[in-house]
Amino acid sequence: MDIDTDTSATIVLTMGQLQNAILIGILQCMVGPSLASTPNVIVSVGGNKYMAKRGLFGSKKDVTGELVLAPEFDPHLCLYNASEEAFPPSSDSIMLVPRGGCSFEQKAYAAKQFGVVGVLIYDNMASRYGWDSEKEAVVFPRDQWDYECDNGYGTMENLDLDPPRYNATLLDPILGEGCTLTPTRNPCDSNICMVTSHAKNSTDYAVCCAWDLPMTMGGDGSIDDSLTDDVTAVFLTIRQANDILPLAAPVGTGGGEVATIMARERSNFNVSFLFLFVMGIFSTVFGAWYATREYRDFGRKLEEYKAKQGVSEGGTDNEFGITEEDDVGDELNSDGGNDSSFLDETNEPAKKGGMFGWAKNFGGGKKDQEPLSLRSIPPARYTEKKEPEMKSGKQDDGSWVLYSIPPQKKDKNKNKKKAPTPDDNAINMATRQVTTQTRAQKDGEDLDSFIPEGSSSATMSTELSQWHVFGFVASASIMLVLLFYFRFFSFIFVVYALGCAGAVSYLIIGPILVRIIPRLGDQVVTELNKEVCCRQNGFDVTSQLGGFIWSGVWIWYGLSHYQPLHNWFFWITQDIFGMTVAIMFLGALKLYSIRIATWFLVAVFFYDIFFVFITPFFTSNGESVMLSVVGDSDTIVDDFCFKYPESSDCTGITSLPMILTFPHINDWTGGSAILGLGDILLPGFLVSYTARVDAAARLLGRHTSVDVYVPEKWYQGYFFPLSVAYAIGLLITFSVLWATGDGQPALLYLAPSCLLAMFIVGRKEIKELWTDSRTLRLADNLKRKCEKNWARQRMHRQVMKKRRERAGYVNNDNDVSGPDSAPARQQMDRPGGSRGSNPSSRGNPNERRSRSRGADGRRNEDRRNPGRREGRRGHPKDGSRNTDQTTGQSNNRGAKKSPGSNAAKAAPDNNAARAEPQKGDVCLGNEKHPGTKALRRAAQKSLETFSNDDFNPDVYRSIKRQLKGKEFFVRDGTGWRQASKGEIKRGIEKAFNEAK
Numbered sequence: 001m002d003i004d005t006d007t008s009a010t011i012v013l014t015m016g017q018l019q020n021a022i023l024i025g026i027l028q029c030m031v032g033p034s035l036a037s038t039p040n041v042i043v044s045v046g047g048n049k050y051m052a053k054r055g056l057f058g059s060k061k062d063v064t065g066e067l068v069l070a071p072e073f074d075p076h077l078c079l080y081n082a083s084e085e086a087f088p089p090s091s092d093s094i095m096l097v098p099r100g101g102c103s104f105e106q107k108a109y110a111a112k113q114f115g116v117v118g119v120l121i122y123d124n125m126a127s128r129y130g131w132d133s134e135k136e137a138v139v140f141p142r143d144q145w146d147y148e149c150d151n152g153y154g155t156m157e158n159l160d161l162d163p164p165r166y167n168a169t170l171l172d173p174i175l176g177e178g179c180t181l182t183p184t185r186n187p188c189d190s191n192i193c194m195v196t197s198h199a200k201n202s203t204d205y206a207v208c209c210a211w212d213l214p215m216t217m218g219g220d221g222s223i224d225d226s227l228t229d230d231v232t233a234v235f236l237t238i239r240q241a242n243d244i245l246p247l248a249a250p251v252g253t254g255g256g257e258v259a260t261i262m263a264r265e266r267s268n269f270n271v272s273f274l275f276l277f278v279m280g281i282f283s284t285v286f287g288a289w290y291a292t293r294e295y296r297d298f299g300r301k302l303e304e305y306k307a308k309q310g311v312s313e314g315g316t317d318n319e320f321g322i323t324e325e326d327d328v329g330d331e332l333n334s335d336g337g338n339d340s341s342f343l344d345e346t347n348e349p350a351k352k353g354g355m356f357g358w359a360k361n362f363g364g365g366k367k368d369q370e371p372l373s374l375r376s377i378p379p380a381r382y383t384e385k386k387e388p389e390m391k392s393g394k395q396d397d398g399s400w401v402l403y404s405i406p407p408q409k410k411d412k413n414k415n416k417k418k419a420p421t422p423d424d425n426a427i428n429m430a431t432r433q434v435t436t437q438t439r440a441q442k443d444g445e446d447l448d449s450f451i452p453e454g455s456s457s458a459t460m461s462t463e464l465s466q467w468h469v470f471g472f473v474a475s476a477s478i479m480l481v482l483l484f485y486f487r488f489f490s491f492i493f494v495v496y497a498l499g500c501a502g503a504v505s506y507l508i509i510g511p512i513l514v515r516i517i518p519r520l521g522d523q524v525v526t527e528l529n530k531e532v533c534c535r536q537n538g539f540d541v542t543s544q545l546g547g548f549i550w551s552g553v554w555i556w557y558g559l560s561h562y563q564p565l566h567n568w569f570f571w572i573t574q575d576i577f578g579m580t581v582a583i584m585f586l587g588a589l590k591l592y593s594i595r596i597a598t599w600f601l602v603a604v605f606f607y608d609i610f611f612v613f614i615t616p617f618f619t620s621n622g623e624s625v626m627l628s629v630v631g632d633s634d635t636i637v638d639d640f641c642f643k644y645p646e647s648s649d650c651t652g653i654t655s656l657p658m659i660l661t662f663p664h665i666n667d668w669t670g671g672s673a674i675l676g677l678g679d680i681l682l683p684g685f686l687v688s689y690t691a692r693v694d695a696a697a698r699l700l701g702r703h704t705s706v707d708v709y710v711p712e713k714w715y716q717g718y719f720f721p722l723s724v725a726y727a728i729g730l731l732i733t734f735s736v737l738w739a740t741g742d743g744q745p746a747l748l749y750l751a752p753s754c755l756l757a758m759f760i761v762g763r764k765e766i767k768e769l770w771t772d773s774r775t776l777r778l779a780d781n782l783k784r785k786c787e788k789n790w791a792r793q794r795m796h797r798q799v800m801k802k803r804r805e806r807a808g809y810v811n812n813d814n815d816v817s818g819p820d821s822a823p824a825r826q827q828m829d830r831p832g833g834s835r836g837s838n839p840s841s842r843g844n845p846n847e848r849r850s851r852s853r854g855a856d857g858r859r860n861e862d863r864r865n866p867g868r869r870e871g872r873r874g875h876p877k878d879g880s881r882n883t884d885q886t887t888g889q890s891n892n893r894g895a896k897k898s899p900g901s902n903a904a905k906a907a908p909d910n911n912a913a914r915a916e917p918q919k920g921d922v923c924l925g926n927e928k929h930p931g932t933k934a935l936r937r938a939a940q941k942s943l944e945t946f947s948n949d950d951f952n953p954d955v956y957r958s959i960k961r962q963l964k965g966k967e968f969f970v971r972d973g974t975g976w977r978q979a980s981k982g983e984i985k986r987g988i989e990k991a992f993n994e995a996k
Contacts, residue, residue, distance in 0.1 A: 038669060039214050041234055043120070045259035046247050050240045052120075054263075055217035055233040057105050057225050062263060063117040063232050065092040067248035067256040070111075076101035077110035094118040094259050096241075096248050100127030105220035108233045114251060118232040118261050121217065122241030125175060125210070128194065129166035138162040141194050141210075144644060149196070151209035152181030152188035159205050162198045181209055192238060212237045216639055221621065232261055264668065268741040272662040272673040273734050279660050280730055283579045283680050285723050287586030288688035292695035298783045299699050301452035305790075423706055423774070427782050430704040452790055464591050464685065469599045473607055480611060483629045483656075493558060493653040497551045500577035503584045505547030508576070513543055551577075558653050562645035565672060571661050578660050582680045586688045592776055594758055594769045597686040601751035604682050608745040626745070629656070679733075679746040683726055683754045690718035690758070693769075696779030704782065708775050709765075721761045722754060729753030917969040917976050924970045924979060924987040931966055938962035939991040947996075951989045959988050 039051035045067065054060070070077055078101040095116045097107050104121055111119040128146045130139030138161060141147055160170060179193035188209035196206045215235050219225060236244065249256035483489070517539070518525055528538030536544075554573045557564055564570040591597050611626035619625065641650035658677045664670070694717035701710030711717030729750035737744050762769050917923050922931040942958045949955065968979040968987065979987065 040264055040669075042262050042264055043234060043236070043240075043244075043259060044262070045244055046257050048243065050236070050244070051214070051264075052234045052236055052240065052261075053214040053216065055104055055108070055121075055219075055235065057217070057219040058108055058228050058231050058233040060263070061232060062261060063092070063094065064258065064260045065094040065117050066254070067120075067244070067259050068093045068095050068116070068251040069245075069248050070095060070097045071114075071251050074110075077107045078102035092117045093251070093256075094120060094261065095251065096120045096122060096245060098122060098124050098127065100124070103220040103223075104217040104233065104235075105223050105225075105228055108228045108231050109223055112228060112231045116231065118234065120234050120236050120244070120259075120261075122236040122245070123212070123215070123238045124168065124241065125172055125192065125194070125238065126166050126168040128210075131165040136163055138165060138198070140197055143196070145211075145640060147194040147196060147208040147210045148186075148643070149208035150184050151186045152184055153206070153208045154179075154181045154193065156193065156195070156205045156207050157203050159195065161195060161205065175207070179207070181207070190239070210238075211643065212239060213639070213643070225622075234261055266667065266669065269738045270664045270667055270673065272664050273738070275662045276660060276673045276675050277730060277734060279575065279579070279662070280675050280680060281723075281727050283582045283660070284586075284684045284687055284726055287583040287680075287684055288691040288719065288723070290583050291587045291590065291688040292691050293587070294783070295692065295695040295699050295779060298787070299702065302703055302786065305452050423778055426704045426706045427778060427785070430782060452787075461588050461590055464589055464596050464600075466596060466599060468589075469596065469603055472600070473603045476607065477611075480625055480629055484625045487654075489653045489655060489657075490559060493657045494555055496657050497555045497558075497577070498548075500581055501547035501551035502544070503547075503580040504550060504577060505543040507580045507583060509546040509550075510539070510543040513539055558657075560651050562641050562647075562650045564653070565655065565661060566663065566670060571663065571672070574657060575660050575662075578658065578677055581658075582677055582684065585681055586684045589685065590692065591685055591689040593772050594686065594689070594762070594766075595771065597689060597758070598755060600682055600685060601747070601755055604678070604747050605751045608747050612745055627743070674743075675746065679730075679750060682747065683729070683750045686754050686758060687719070687722045687726055689773075690722045693717070693773055693775055694719045696773075696775045699779050700775065700782070704778075706778055708778070718758070718761055721757055725753050725757030726750065917967065920965075921967040921969055922963065922987070923976065924968060924983065926971075934963060934966070935959070935988070935991050936995065939988070939995040942992065943995055951992050955992055956985065956988055959992065 039053050041052050041054045043050045043052050069075075073079075075098065077097050093114075093116045095111045095114065095118070097111060097119055099121055107121055108119050128141040131137075132139055143149075156174075159174070160167065175193040175195070176191075179191060181188055181193065190210050190212035192210040192212060193207040194210035196208050198205050214237065217233060217235050244259075247257035247259075483492075517528060528542065531537055532541045550573070554570065554577070557567065557570055561567065561570075565574075608626070612624055615625040616622045641647065644650060660675045660677070660680075661672045663672045694711050697708050697710050697717070700706045700708050714720065729752070730746065732749045732753070733744050733746045736749070758769075759766065768774055917929075917931070920931055920934075922935050923929040924932070926932055938959045941962065942955055945958065946952075946955045968984045969976040970979045970983055970987075
């Protein structure tokens, strides 16, 4: 069977080959792919200029020579044998060779043996017809590849074809000049008829309009490209060949016209490089600045708090008007249950100084205190404490005593304890100034505005380590090799787009909604603040929905269009997504030493060198893995898709989407300037590290006495020099690209530039910066300690509010007591919350202890244990009344009084009113009760955070917070009673241990 072995004529269009069409780089700064079938050379001959297309093989040089024809004994240059004597022309020549018979590169190699400098391979109608020698029938041209009936169709009769085989001398004039087609919606630009089929024994031949467009000439895998690298190969269309062929002379005879092959004029520099240069610098610098938001936000809160509290720089505790007696018991939990407070059973303040006593005692020279480690702060621990037996013979339940900053574990090999460092003392002093109670809080005033809110940042942060370096290089290498062989770009595109939706909703759509929605009215804001699902309110759902809709449209367009990167919507969205992802990563992934940054940049430096320059020695075709995956090239599939861009075989993503791109302006190639996200993220980690160091130094210099270098001006410090170094490295990258016209691995220039600048600017502190940044650790320590104690203050005030609300519920038809009534104020006067206490006695520990016990020595547990209070109400076991020794007022709330007394009119409090459990309450011991099941679910969920911890106060608060509003009950004989604090603690601990 005699068939045309031309590479472009025998290829079968498949999706696998289509994915090789356009390859764009992730770690490259380069020029994007041009439009397919775009002529890239000009052939000048006889005073005329023809636009043609150079092959993917051969030389790229401009050449000039005499036009000659191929030898008569081998007109297609497919039978040449290197052992045969060649006929070299007398001077440099450009040979005209018809298409067909063998591959394009084989023709160029054969022409080289004749000493020519260039070869013009021209299209012809005969090359599109084959001959089946077994069936003795013609193999007609292929639909869409060779002709298109929608551009014109018709019928011709009595052609001398099929059989015999196609005769160019006889049929070319008939199908060319004599072609008459029925016009359709599209004109036939070629005016050439192509026979599409023929029924046996029929005189009618169906014809359609032939395609006559520039073609991409692919290489021949059996021929080494170096054998043809000194011959310029160009493809000519049928109509161009008809004009040029008469001007050529037979080889070796001379007399042909002089022709010139030159590349189309095009500057390597384009204005798009400037836009991409600005986009790259903006993404890196803004992302680094965004990474400092935690220090900036905390600094603003600290200044606001100091301004409202009247704290001056370097002030002391006395500037708050605070004394030791003003510290009340630490109320640790206000999330529901029988009692909001989380105190020891004696209801006394913590022996370490109360709620903020740790700040006063810590680092103050006491021998029994341990210094704070700046490297890590373990979670708060608990100790179980036994109270002495009461006169009744019963022993009290165990309780927890919370240490906000626990002592370090003692080293058995060391007798001496480590003394606090100057840095420890400075941080402690700064913390004491912003975590002590004010006198306004002592008077029961609502002071929420005086305590800053918690951190508003919802972004998870991760400290980078050497394992991240190894993991990145390994995963990037594996992914690059897989892409080299399997080309699954569409899958990566979909995953990347879905990931970008979250970043866009967080950084763009969310802030826009926050500014726009309030203008629609308070009712809209109220509705959107309601929880929709999964702890997400209307604002969260709306912003995320907007991000996923945007991402979905982008995915649809990318998968349903040919070369979507040339569409303005697609590339603008890709740039926005890329910048938001870069900013989010720079804010979430953090460095604490330049050692990790150096490993990162050195690793990717050699990573680029290996995959760009060394991998060609290992691949079968000598192709670079990096350039193959991220490079740009044309293929013959592009020729088909240029004619049929809406074909399902042509649509889809054929490049990596993790790039920033900008289309070339006034460029006939239609390409784009490209910068990979890796060129932003990897050097950006080092730039963001310097920005955080400068921000931390400014925070410490303003609010502490720590001895650190504080950059006063915006251009001082490390951040500005590193930003300039990144800009210089990127400028060098674009300059080399401009000079050579070839894509460049940007990290080859960015990595040395940034590292050199870092070592020069930080040469005086290089030892500290290399191992671990003391400045960052101190700033994190200050922020963590202050926010932790601000949270305690907020919880304490919430407890006080709830007590005031409970006091306001004690009313009836004749006497209504509100939060501002005398009994309510008395209820708020002391941590115990019982009425009738003397406000002046709060500072005396002995008096506080006496208020916690009755006259007979029994513990006064009425407030915490409504069940016991109910049993003792009005009938103490010894017949005596429980009287406060300090005031002489009765604490026996169940005693009957005269009808006119307020105590007689007052109804029992809310805890006493709940004698029987409800459906949502927790019944300890009844595993089938809905509330008990909720307890087990809460314990199971807490393992997500405390999987490696033993049961401690943090676990307790986490579980109680999930059970907010639920009461706890235990079985008491035949009925239920409300559980005491110790019983609640043991029940929660049991549920947590079982879940663990």
